[in-house]
Amino acid sequence: xxxxxxxxxxxxxLGLVKRDGPCTPYDIKAAVERSVGAMWPFPHxxxxxxxxxxxxxxxxxxxxxxxGRRRKIYRxxxxxxxxxxxxxxxxxxxxxxxxxxxxxxxxxxxxxxTEDILRLAQLQEKAHKERLATARGIxxxxxxxxxxxxQLLVLRAGIRFDEAQARLWSDLKDGSR
Amino acid sequence: xxxxxxxxxxxxxLGLVKRDGPCTPYDIKAAVERSVGAMWPFPHxxxxxxxxxxxxxxxxxxxxxxxGRRRKIYRxxxxxxxxxxxxxxxxxxxxxxxxxxxxxxxxxxxxxxTEDILRLAQLQEKAHKERLATARGIxxxxxxxxxxxxQLLVLRAGIRFDEAQARLWSDLKDGSR
DNA sequence: GGGTACATGTAATCAGTTACATGATTTA
DNA sequence: TAAATCATGTAACTGATTACATGTACCC
Numbered sequence: 001x002x003x004x005x006x007x008x009x010x011x012x013x014l015g016l017v018k019r020d021g022p023c024t025p026y027d028i029k030a031a032v033e034r035s036v037g038a039m040w041p042f043p044h045x046x047x048x049x050x051x052x053x054x055x056x057x058x059x060x061x062x063x064x065x066x067x068g069r070r071r072k073i074y075r076x077x078x079x080x081x082x083x084x085x086x087x088x089x090x091x092x093x094x095x096x097x098x099x100x101x102x103x104x105x106x107x108x109x110x111x112x113x114t115e116d117i118l119r120l121a122q123l124q125e126k127a128h129k130e131r132l133a134t135a136r137g138i139x140x141x142x143x144x145x146x147x148x149x150x151q152l153l154v155l156r157a158g159i160r161f162d163e164a165q166a167r168l169w170s171d172l173k174d175g176s177r
Numbered sequence: 178x179x180x181x182x183x184x185x186x187x188x189x190x191l192g193l194v195k196r197d198g199p200c201t202p203y204d205i206k207a208a209v210e211r212s213v214g215a216m217w218p219f220p221h222x223x224x225x226x227x228x229x230x231x232x233x234x235x236x237x238x239x240x241x242x243x244x245g246r247r248r249k250i251y252r253x254x255x256x257x258x259x260x261x262x263x264x265x266x267x268x269x270x271x272x273x274x275x276x277x278x279x280x281x282x283x284x285x286x287x288x289x290x291t292e293d294i295l296r297l298a299q300l301q302e303k304a305h306k307e308r309l310a311t312a313r314g315i316x317x318x319x320x321x322x323x324x325x326x327x328q329l330l331v332l333r334a335g336i337r338f339d340e341a342q343a344r345l346w347s348d349l350k351d352g353s354r
Numbered sequence: 355g356g357g358t359a360c361a362t363g364t365a366a367t368c369a370g371t372t373a374c375a376t377g378a379t380t381t382a
Numbered sequence: 383t384a385a386a387t388c389a390t391g392t393a394a395c396t397g398a399t400t401a402c403a404t405g406t407a408c409c410c
Contacts, residue, residue, distance in 0.1 A: 007368095007369070008278060009369080009370085011281065012281070019285075019287075019288075024389085026388085026389055038274070039274055040276065041274065042370070043372080044390085045372085045390095046370060050369095071389085071390075081288075084288060085288060085289065088282050088286075088288060088289040089289060091296055091300050092297060092300065093300040095215075095277070095308050095339070095342065096280060097215070097216055097217070097275075097277065098273050098334075098338055099216065099217060099276050100272075101269040103331055104189070104216070105188070105265050106330060107212070107213060108265055109330075110196075110324070110327055111196075111261060111262060112265035116265055116266045123270040124270070126270070127270050127272040147287070150284055150285070151284060153283060153286075153345075157280065157342075160341055161273075161341070162272070165273055168330075201361090206361090206362095219397095219398070220399060221362085221363095222363080222364080222399075223397080225362075225363060225364085226397090226398090248361085
């Protein structure tokens with residue numbers, strides 16, 4: 001907004017442009033998918049509006065390609081960098097939320113049929129195992145890279161989470177026999 | 178919405194009214210706090226608008242107290258019950274999201290100062306340990322209750338999650354010495 | 355009877371989603 | 383050159399948040 005506060009999505013966009021250098025919206029979209037997309041997904045349309053907003057506030061600079069498709073290229077500005085640093089330094093005492101429609105529905109499992117629960121468990125286990133597979137692939141690629149130390153930490157936390165989730169749904173299936 | 182689909186918050190409100198019987202908005206608010214509030218928080222104002230919406234669509238019935246403060250009392254209707262069942266039976270193949278500003282900022286830790294990270298770790302560890310304490314209290318109260326079997330499952334998943342998070346932040350503090 | 359916590363709501367705003375639309379590149 | 387995929391955006395809508403406002407009950 002026109003005041004100084006950054007939303008989580010602002011932080012993500014700003015942070016990724018800072019990390020990756022000059023970016024088109026599409027580059028940002030791809031970077032989101034490869035990084036925080038699993039924990040904080042949002043539609044690509046928001047990248048366009050968010051980047052435009054950040055540019056309006058002077059946190060990103062916007063350059064338009066001369067030739068070809070005249071895409072917009074964003075760079076982080078001085079004031080963008082300090083806004084990012086300020087955002088990162090704001091303390092957060094709210095614990096993490098686990099947003100899962102699956103778990104929400106499991107909570108109300110008493111009102112659902114056993115078949116529905118089992119199907120849910122099936123799908124959820126599969127989804128978490130798939131995400132695990134890609135995360136482990138990324139882990140193999142980036143481990144040891146000291147410059148990506150924090151990204152690796154977050155990735156590994158996600159891996160442990162997906163393992164726990166996959167186990168939860170798998171146990172649920174076994175338990176109902 | 179005027180079409181039939183339920184948002185997560187619709188499902189929560191409908192499910193809790195189904196579970197607890199006739200409710201005022203405040204009762205619902207309290208029930209959310211004691212149940213899914215940790216994983217799917219939302220402001221109390223939304224309960225008023227959501228319940229009104231569900232009543233407009235005939236999924237809840239709305240009665241106004243005759244005496245005293247003329248509060249609204251909601252009950253689930255036949256069609257509310259079947260909408261809930263339908264919602265529960267819709268398959269969900271999207272894996273859970275971990276929405277945490279703390280982890281998000283940790284991801285960009287390379288652009289923050291060590292002190293900021295340590296303070297963040299401190300606050301996050303504390304927040305998760307507090308939530309753990311209340312969750313364990315609830316666990317002690319409801320374990321063994323066969324009618325709350327699913328709620329207990331979800332609660333325990335949450336406990337394991339908070340343990341993992343507390344450990345993550347605690348390790349981070351140790352690791353940086 | 356005055357303060358404090360509990361309880362109930364409304365209004366305005368905005369972030370985020372959905373749906374649509376189309377241009378540019380690659381590949382078969 | 384047609385199809386498919388990659389890339390780029392806009393418009394409309396609405397769920398969700400913030401901020402405000404006030405009423406009621408209890409307790410000191």
